[in-house]
Amino acid sequence: MSKRAVLEVIALDEEDAVAAQAGGADRLELVTDMAADGLTPSRTGFAAIRAAVDIPLRVMLRLTDGFAAGDIDRLVARAADLRDAGADQFVLGFLTPDGDADLVAVERLVTVLDGCRWTFHRAIDRTPDRDALRKQLADLPGLDTYLTAGSPTGVDDGLPVLLAEAARAGEPGYEPQILVGGGLRLDHLPRLRAAGLAAFHIGGASRPHGWTAPVSPDAVRVWREALDA
Template identity: 30%
Template sequence: MKGILEVCANGYESALAAQNGGAKRVEFCDNLAEGGTTPSYGQIAFAKKNLSIEVWPIIRPRGGDFLYSDIEFELMKEDIKSFKSLNCEGIVIGILKTDGSVDKERTAELIELAKPMKVAFHRAFDMSNDMEKALEDLIDLGIVRVLTSGGASSAIGGAENLGKLVEQANGRIEIMPGAGVNKDNLKTLISKTGAVNYHASAKQFVKSKMLYRNTDTKMGSIDDEYQYELTSTDVVMELVGIINKEINNI
């Protein structure tokens, strides 16, 4: 299996930068500051129309935990139907029960609804009460990939656990390290975990071009609202280069 980079894209411009930098897949998210929520139909429609790489929207109706109400679950199903109509290659989900175990029943329902799209499981996995058990549950369900930091706040911090998960998976499911993956730690992650594919936002801050700035009020909780984050083509190229050198031997 050839190693690839998946980019967590916070919009079409980031997804385009990911494609231009050599990424093979984007996990499409809104609200990265909350860990990612479901992107708009318009963003995904535009991406599917104009991009050639795989587009996998996250299905997450809100930030916070991964225990969803009946209404939230119905919203997730409606979003899946919408993205299926756009012929997305896959979706990314994550649902837990109150005790921290994988909600197998609801996950199975979403997998069935998503067909023929493939389904990956996001970092809700890292919040589970037993990652070894959760991994076996996801394998049984037919999940194709797990995005995980190994239960730590960053992939490099969870590198030892990531290596154990790769061994446990033994090719039955893809373990994809993510959270804080960058040019300074990617080579170490490759050597320590044995994982093939990696996940990164590869983002940089872009300064606002506004000339007039009202500094007396704010629209949200971000400290500096006159800048925003976008994926950088150059950063993506750098990460892809490391993967090619360390895994693909190009």
């Protein structure tokens, strides 16, 4: 418990980013269009946020709602453009129609990312075999995090899976850090922290007035203080 826990907050724009940093966020996940569950921001949107804060930014690579890669050529071009603008951490995750990792799409993006660190997001919560997916992705350069609730329906249902995966830390496929997010509540934290989990992701929890209102630094601070307690 000595290690400070990582708190990652979703930011849609520079106002969110400044508020999240002020509240104690360690890192931001940059997205647009939460109605589609978070899509790739524009180059100018990224640049504005990068200029506004000095904490790490993980940029979503996703063009459409859902977990299919869609137009991978276009997504590779967007990734290259964001890299050129200075983005150096990313978030991605694609599945085949059968629910396996879409290695073709992921490997094409990872090639463009050229060693940048990246998170495989909650697509892992939609695969029929989490262990197989982790092993499929284990050798890809830069993969250092899985964003997961342990279940498609959120942390409440996923707790047993999260605790079991935390116990396997360091095994093949389980080296990346688990970033817990998706219906995460403050009352989940004691069990998760006791299991050794040390990275947490919030979106709606940082916005007491909903997605149409900005991030509240006070709401973020509540999470920071709970994690530091």
